[in-house]
Amino acid sequence: xxxxxxxNGTEYTREIEGxxxxxxxxxxxxxxxxxxxxxDTSNCGVCVVWMDGEPVKSCTVLAAMAGGHEVRTxxxxxxxxxxxxxxxxxxxCHGLQCGFCTPGMLMTCRALLDKNPDPTEGEIRExxxxxxxxxxxxxxxxxxxxxxxxxxxxxxxxxxxxxx
Amino acid sequence: MQVPAPFEYERATSxxxxxxxxxxxxxxxxxxxxxxxxxxxxxxRLANFEYLIDINDxxxxxxxxxxxxxxxxxxxxxxxxxxxxxxxxxxxxPIFRDAxxxxxxxxxxxxxxxxxxxxxxxxxxxLSAVCTTLDASCVIRGPGGSERVVTMEEFHVxxxxxxxxxxxxxxxVRIPRKTxxxxxxxxxxxxxxxxxxxxxxxxAVWLDQGRIVDARVGxxxxxxxxxxxxxxxxxxxxxxxDESLFELAGAIAARSCEPVTDTRGSADxxxxxxxxxxxxxxxxxxxxxxx
Numbered sequence: 001x002x003x004x005x006x007x008n009g010t011e012y013t014r015e016i017e018g019x020x021x022x023x024x025x026x027x028x029x030x031x032x033x034x035x036x037x038x039x040d041t042s043n044c045g046v047c048v049v050w051m052d053g054e055p056v057k058s059c060t061v062l063a064a065m066a067g068g069h070e071v072r073t074x075x076x077x078x079x080x081x082x083x084x085x086x087x088x089x090x091x092x093c094h095g096l097q098c099g100f101c102t103p104g105m106l107m108t109c110r111a112l113l114d115k116n117p118d119p120t121e122g123e124i125r126e127x128x129x130x131x132x133x134x135x136x137x138x139x140x141x142x143x144x145x146x147x148x149x150x151x152x153x154x155x156x157x158x159x160x161x162x163x164x
Numbered sequence: 165m166q167v168p169a170p171f172e173y174e175r176a177t178s179x180x181x182x183x184x185x186x187x188x189x190x191x192x193x194x195x196x197x198x199x200x201x202x203x204x205x206x207x208x209r210l211a212n213f214e215y216l217i218d219i220n221d222x223x224x225x226x227x228x229x230x231x232x233x234x235x236x237x238x239x240x241x242x243x244x245x246x247x248x249x250x251x252x253x254x255x256x257x258p259i260f261r262d263a264x265x266x267x268x269x270x271x272x273x274x275x276x277x278x279x280x281x282x283x284x285x286x287x288x289x290x291l292s293a294v295c296t297t298l299d300a301s302c303v304i305r306g307p308g309g310s311e312r313v314v315t316m317e318e319f320h321v322x323x324x325x326x327x328x329x330x331x332x333x334x335x336x337v338r339i340p341r342k343t344x345x346x347x348x349x350x351x352x353x354x355x356x357x358x359x360x361x362x363x364x365x366x367x368a369v370w371l372d373q374g375r376i377v378d379a380r381v382g383x384x385x386x387x388x389x390x391x392x393x394x395x396x397x398x399x400x401x402x403x404x405x406d407e408s409l410f411e412l413a414g415a416i417a418a419r420s421c422e423p424v425t426d427t428r429g430s431a432d433x434x435x436x437x438x439x440x441x442x443x444x445x446x447x448x449x450x451x452x453x454x455x
Contacts, residue, residue, distance in 0.1 A: 057271055
């Protein structure tokens with residue numbers, strides 16, 4: 001069957017099997033290997049991408065289901081060489097060690113900040129509760145998200161001051 | 165790599181068109197909504213279909229929570245996140261928010277649906293226990309626009325088996341409202357966040373002049389399907405709620421259920437949980453009904 005979807009702003013049309021999972025479509029067909037593939041059972045969360053602005057576990061979504069929808073992956077976070085604040089936060093606060101969970105964590109945490117620009121530690125823990133990190137013990141991930149929240153708020157304040 | 169066996173993918177554009185497809189394809193086809201129960205089962209070859217009919221485009225038609233004086237109607241495509249975030253629903257039946265907080269995780273809740281959860285008919289499934297507790301009924305639509313309404317007891321025929329025929333679709337869940345003060349609550353014991361229940365319990369209590377006019381308890385993971393326990397309702401009706409009454413209800417729950425020993429716990433432990441969680445949820449439901 002044929003599927004057409006938009007991934008990180010670019011429209012792709014490909015011939016696929018109906019049973020192909022979105023994670024394999026992204027990695028094997030589009031060669032966007034930033035999205036990782038982990039437990040295969042929607043438990044670990046390394047495969048989280050956005051579909052129409054909402055985080056989903058792409059190992060449990062058919063590529064065909066994403067047809068006609070907008071997908072955003074970790075490759076779509078940075079603006080050229082400029083990292084998204086959530087990526088910068090992970091870099092500044094050591095939000096990763098091995099990096100395997102990081103793409104999924106970044107996509108979930110970006111979605112959280114878009115909805116809730118000033119999340120508490122509890123809200124961050126709840127948001128990433130469907131994802132597993134075996135390195136950090138989560139504390140540095142939480143610091144990374146807070147770093148991004150604080151710096152985004154500061155950037156908005158500066159912009160408003162300049163405009164005033 | 166775990167991938168389902170090959171199947172043909174079809175996408176439904178309306179409820180009636182989906183029923184038309186089901187009529188044509190028969191038992192070789194299955195509807196898929198969020199897919200977070202069905203796709204894992206297909207990966208493990210516990211389920212196998214020649215056709216999958218994707219009904220996610222029916223969210224516009226079947227994704228809603230409508231409140232009237234005598235009932236709440238919830239469309240089958242309403243997603244877990246929508247049930248969790250609905251203040252209207254939490255205002256009338258806070259048991260939904262209690263349960264949704266402990267169903268899977270926020271990302272899975274973005275996809276999973278009420279109808280999919282009920283049709284999965286897993287004995288440990290939380291929304292089935294909620295709907296059993298609230299004496300919900302299920303609206304099933306078939307060919308030619310025909311509709312039938314069944315109780316939760318009739319809906320769940322056995323584990324992983326429902327009353328929905330091959331050419332039918334669950335469209336709506338209806339929850340009756342009564343003119344009395346009502347409180348409801350849900351509690352679950354799980355091995356880790358977002359897991360299936362070791363045991364969970366829901367309770368709903370309706371009060372008039374401080375006395376219980378009706379009370380219902382629904383248990384998950386302690387029998388072939390989620391179970392309502394009529395004996396508890398009978399024991400509570402007409403009484404003023406107090407701790408001894410909750411203890412009685414807990415004792416009835418423990419002896420009325422049929423848990424089995426498995427990796428999640430021993431049968432004895434599950435009976436203990438059925439007792440304790442029945443007491444906890446009844447206590448909370450009464451507290452909410454009074455406030």
